[in-house]
Amino acid sequence: MARRGWFDRLMDALNRIPRPAMALGTLGLFTAAMVDPAWFAARMAGIALVPEPLWWLLGAIVSFYFGARHQAKGQELQRDLAATMAAVPEVIRQVRDVEALRSPAVSANGEEVDMPRIADRSENPALADWQAAR
Incomplete structure (x- = not known):
């Protein structure tokens, strides 16, 4: 993702304001109508005058x-x-490469090929000491 400057981040932040503001404003109007119906009615009468x-x-x-x-x-x-x-x-x-490590190798003509194994656990002195300690 491209690096963005402070102005781009500020504009993104400002673009996120209108929808929550409208939703919270609408809830505020319902609350105002319940708390002070006369005040709310006066404001709505003013809005009714907008052409x-x-x-x-x-x-x-x-x-x-x-x-x-x-x-x-x-x-x-x-x-x-x-x-x-x-x-x-x-x-x-990449998935095929990983799967190839899991399954036996196959030559071009379809025959299995013996792959050299990674060091056997018995050849690892630290692992042998740890297993002996358990």
Whole structure:
């Protein structure tokens, strides 16, 4: 993943604010309506005076904000998936190499070949001392 500067991290942090703020604000409105109905009614009467074109403008801004963010995140996901798919052949090769260590070696003509074994446990003095101590 590419290194990102402080400005990019700040912008990402600011981009995470609107959705939780709207959700918590809505819960706050419900709470305010229950705590002080007269205060809440006065605020809602003020909101009712907002002209309809302004509501359309607000809706467009919010829609474009979330739509653009959704598209950017979708494209980032596609890039990550493409990078992962590009790495699949290397992972398959590594898995085959590891599996080859586990199973007996097979020559090109299909016959098993004796592979030299890694040091036998009896040849390891530290392991022999440890087993004797147990």
